[in-house]
Amino acid sequence: MFKFWKKDRAPEKTPAADAASETSENVVEILPREVMQSPSLSVPADHAEVDAAIAPDSVAVEKVDGSEIDNPGKRSWRERLSGSALSRSLGSLFARKPKLDETLLDDLETALLTADVGVSATELLLENLRQRMRKREFADADGLLAALRESLLAMLAPIAVPLRIPTDIKPFVVLVVGVNGVGKTTTIGKLARRHQQEGRQVLLAAGDTFRAAAVEQLKAWGMRNQVAVISQGSGADSASVIFDALQAATSRNVDLLIADTAGRLHTQSGLMDELSKIKRVLAKLDPAAPHEVLLVIDGTTGQNAVNQVRQFSLAAGVTGLVVTKLDGTAKGGVVFALATEFALPIRYVGLGEGLDDLREFDPGAFVTGLLPANLGAE
Amino acid sequence: MFESLSQRLSGTIERLRGRARLTEENIRESLRDVRIALLEADVALPVVQALIQRVKVRAVGQDVLKSLTPGQALVKVVRDELTAVMGSVNTDLNLNCPAPAVVLMAGLQGAGKTTTVAKLARFLRERKKKKVMVVSCDVYRPAAIEQLQTLAQQVEVLFFPSTGEQDPVAIAHAAIDAARKQYVDVLLIDTAGRLAIDAAMMAEIKALHAAVNPIETLFVVDAMTGQDAANTAKAFSEALPLTGVILTKTDGDARGGAALSVRYITGRPIKFIGSGEKPDALEPFHPDRLAQRILGMGDVLSLVEQVEQNVDKEKAQKLAEKIVKGKRFDMNDMRDQLQQMLSMGGLASLMDKLPGVSNLPDQVKSRINDKEVHRMIAVINSMTKKERRHPDLLNGSRKVRVAKGSGMQPQDVNKLLKQYQQMEKMMSKLSSGGIKGLMRQMKGAMGGGGAGGNFMQR
Numbered sequence: 001m002f003k004f005w006k007k008d009r010a011p012e013k014t015p016a017a018d019a020a021s022e023t024s025e026n027v028v029e030i031l032p033r034e035v036m037q038s039p040s041l042s043v044p045a046d047h048a049e050v051d052a053a054i055a056p057d058s059v060a061v062e063k064v065d066g067s068e069i070d071n072p073g074k075r076s077w078r079e080r081l082s083g084s085a086l087s088r089s090l091g092s093l094f095a096r097k098p099k100l101d102e103t104l105l106d107d108l109e110t111a112l113l114t115a116d117v118g119v120s121a122t123e124l125l126l127e128n129l130r131q132r133m134r135k136r137e138f139a140d141a142d143g144l145l146a147a148l149r150e151s152l153l154a155m156l157a158p159i160a161v162p163l164r165i166p167t168d169i170k171p172f173v174v175l176v177v178g179v180n181g182v183g184k185t186t187t188i189g190k191l192a193r194r195h196q197q198e199g200r201q202v203l204l205a206a207g208d209t210f211r212a213a214a215v216e217q218l219k220a221w222g223m224r225n226q227v228a229v230i231s232q233g234s235g236a237d238s239a240s241v242i243f244d245a246l247q248a249a250t251s252r253n254v255d256l257l258i259a260d261t262a263g264r265l266h267t268q269s270g271l272m273d274e275l276s277k278i279k280r281v282l283a284k285l286d287p288a289a290p291h292e293v294l295l296v297i298d299g300t301t302g303q304n305a306v307n308q309v310r311q312f313s314l315a316a317g318v319t320g321l322v323v324t325k326l327d328g329t330a331k332g333g334v335v336f337a338l339a340t341e342f343a344l345p346i347r348y349v350g351l352g353e354g355l356d357d358l359r360e361f362d363p364g365a366f367v368t369g370l371l372p373a374n375l376g377a378e
Numbered sequence: 379m380f381e382s383l384s385q386r387l388s389g390t391i392e393r394l395r396g397r398a399r400l401t402e403e404n405i406r407e408s409l410r411d412v413r414i415a416l417l418e419a420d421v422a423l424p425v426v427q428a429l430i431q432r433v434k435v436r437a438v439g440q441d442v443l444k445s446l447t448p449g450q451a452l453v454k455v456v457r458d459e460l461t462a463v464m465g466s467v468n469t470d471l472n473l474n475c476p477a478p479a480v481v482l483m484a485g486l487q488g489a490g491k492t493t494t495v496a497k498l499a500r501f502l503r504e505r506k507k508k509k510v511m512v513v514s515c516d517v518y519r520p521a522a523i524e525q526l527q528t529l530a531q532q533v534e535v536l537f538f539p540s541t542g543e544q545d546p547v548a549i550a551h552a553a554i555d556a557a558r559k560q561y562v563d564v565l566l567i568d569t570a571g572r573l574a575i576d577a578a579m580m581a582e583i584k585a586l587h588a589a590v591n592p593i594e595t596l597f598v599v600d601a602m603t604g605q606d607a608a609n610t611a612k613a614f615s616e617a618l619p620l621t622g623v624i625l626t627k628t629d630g631d632a633r634g635g636a637a638l639s640v641r642y643i644t645g646r647p648i649k650f651i652g653s654g655e656k657p658d659a660l661e662p663f664h665p666d667r668l669a670q671r672i673l674g675m676g677d678v679l680s681l682v683e684q685v686e687q688n689v690d691k692e693k694a695q696k697l698a699e700k701i702v703k704g705k706r707f708d709m710n711d712m713r714d715q716l717q718q719m720l721s722m723g724g725l726a727s728l729m730d731k732l733p734g735v736s737n738l739p740d741q742v743k744s745r746i747n748d749k750e751v752h753r754m755i756a757v758i759n760s761m762t763k764k765e766r767r768h769p770d771l772l773n774g775s776r777k778v779r780v781a782k783g784s785g786m787q788p789q790d791v792n793k794l795l796k797q798y799q800q801m802e803k804m805m806s807k808l809s810s811g812g813i814k815g816l817m818r819q820m821k822g823a824m825g826g827g828g829a830g831g832n833f834m835q836r
């Protein structure tokens with residue numbers, strides 16, 4: 001993760017970013033980490049304090065004006081995720097070349113819990129490691145780390161099923177749902193662009209008729225992508241807008257219809273019923289619609305994400321997840337909790353505010369980003 | 379939202395039964411449970427560790443009072459520590475400066491800043507009788523400015539127009555000038571959501587803060603945030619001199635660990651909580667009352683305040699006079715009562731604040747909603763004026779007609795009539811025995827192992 005920071009400094013930067021990353025604070029923070037990465041030096045064991053001090057990561061200097069960032073060397077998953085709390089604390093943990101004992105497992109538990117992995121998923125992982133440790137399966141701490149990596153991968157592998165749009169279904173209807181402020185509309189903007197670039201004709205439905213200016217926000221995304229948006233203005237019935245949009249999509253012969261909905265907390269049963277209504281109404285035109293119900297989850301959400309998935313699944317029959325805002329300091333460890341509880345595939349992850357920052361979920365890269373294989377060996 | 383935390387806490391200490399004194403050994407297991415309970419409630423790990431340490435120091439060696447079980451003694455210590463972290467009294471907004479008082483909002487994307495600006499504007503206008511102006515410095519997110527404009531119209535406050543091409547600092551300066559010219563008391567500045575690790579954006583809000591010199595800098599945070607609440611709060615409080623926190627989306631079922639984390643890390647008081655989508659769903663935050671809510675004792679004080687604010691005083695006065703004069707409580711009065719209940723945020727919001735409700739199973743709680751109340755009002759609306767004044771008129775065929783008119787079954791009409799009779803009985807007692815009679819009656823009803831008593835017995 002450190003190499004990237006150096007690489008990033010070489011090319012020209014905006015003056016504002018430069019000023020920010022040059023602050024003495026940053027330089028001081030970086031030093032102890034460099035020391036820790038070199039195995040020849042002994043380091044004071046107080047890794048927790050160092051962790052806490054590393055807050056501003058200079059990696060994420062990025063203009064967020066929404067215009068496309070056509071940066072040829074797109075930052076990879078690993079680069080984006082490697083600054084995460086989990087990877088940082090594990091990095092400092094293993095750099096100490098610890099003994100294989102209960103203390104190590106406790107530290108691992110702490111690291112996993114801090115990343116929002118959740119108590120039950122963490123216990124599952126650790127119990128497995130503990131048993132194998134007792135059987136003396138691991139030669140050293142690195143062996144244990146490799147095993148942890150494997151178990152994490154094994155948890156995510158079954159849910160890494162990308163969204164494939166069959167050519168014989170036309171229009172393919174995607175309904176996007178989620179609680180307030182998770183980034184539904186932004187995700188739709190990015191999704192539209194992605195599928196347009198893959199050569200599909202896309203239509204958007206402004207089903208968020210509740211929040212002020214939500215329709216305008218979706219229209220702004222539509223303008224940027226030159227995608228048509230079907231809307232009825234705010235206050236209209238959401239199901240009716242989406243119904244209209246499906247009719248329009250059929251008559252215009254588009255490939256993909258993406259429908260926005262208003263954010264709603266999963267505890268409000270009346271609003272959740274509205275989602276069921278949207279589904280019922282769509283089924284009148286096309287019994288198979290919506291073909292995909294995407295639940296958008298904020299990557300900074302804690303264990304409440306589990307309740308969100310449960311309630312939205314009940315009301316709207318969620319078929320896939322999108323995890324957003326993974327470019328911050330939170331790394332969406334709750335994904336593991338979701339993987340153990342539900343078998344819902346993660347279709348996409350959001351890694352930034354640019355139009356191209358929506359990626360397909362790749363568990364290998366996700367785990368590598370959180371837990372590099374050569375961690376501690378550098 | 380904090381209920382599951384208290385449920386878990388009270389559930390895990392059963393095994394401490396029968397010990398006379400809390401020692402390091404016999405509380406170790408329980409403390410581990412407390413730790414897991416806090417982590418599951420999304421309290422950030424550093425905060426959990428600090429809390430556990432403090433609980434341990436205070437709990438070890440404590441004699442268990444006769445009135446408490448050892449488990450309860452430990453819960454008491456945990457509660458005291460939680461209260462200590464949350465602070466004890468509500469901290470109001472500080473607007474004590476030459477007008478316009480500038481309030482700056484900051485937070486991550488999707489935390490609810492714009493909605494909160496509108497709610498706060500309404501709160502200041504209605505309850506504090508201030509002249510309020512709002513301005514958006516979010517030049518990034520599409521339609522963010524339009525969103526604030528629409529909301530400003532809804533809550534009837536001044537809106538200072540800005541566009542996406544302007545510089546946030548320039549917008550803020552222009553807004554302050556305009557606010558001064560129009561003798562505005564409070565100017566609320568909305569900003570774009572930003573990540574704490576986004577150096578350029580953090581530099582921007584620092585510059586904005588320096589330029590407008592706000593009297594209040596409020597950090598808006600989503601109650602559903604996980605462990606990251608600690609990192610984000612730390613980064614924001616280092617970049618900006620925060621003066622307070624607003625916790626949003628507390629009407630969900632998140633366990634509210636973020637509230638503890640943010641309070642602990644920033645050391646700043648939580649001043650308001652957002653509790654719904656409507657513009658009036660913003661409440662001053664009372665940490666002491668909250669601590670009681672955690673333990674299932676209810677937030678009766680907030681309830682009383684809510685009732686005072688929303689009850690139509692004129693109608694209440696009329697009803698009181700009518701009852702005192704010995705006139706009958708009729709269907710019209712009952713409808714007024716039901717409507718007032720709805721105007722107070724509905725049953726769910728009222729129930730949430732009552733003692734003992736947290737111990738009800740979730741399935742029961744989810745069934746409590748306002749549908750029933752709406753239906754009752756519909757039934758009353760389907761009666762003739764004469765029937766409403768004289769409910770005794772309702773015979774079989776009238777009941778069938780009323781049921782048809784309101785889309786209900788005759789048995790629903792009967793149910794309503796039964797409830798009406800109970801209320802009427804109570805009201806007639808009120809008129810004969812006066813207020814005292816009613817109080818005596820209520821005391822009798824609550825003393826017999828009411829919900830509040832349940833917790834103490836455990």
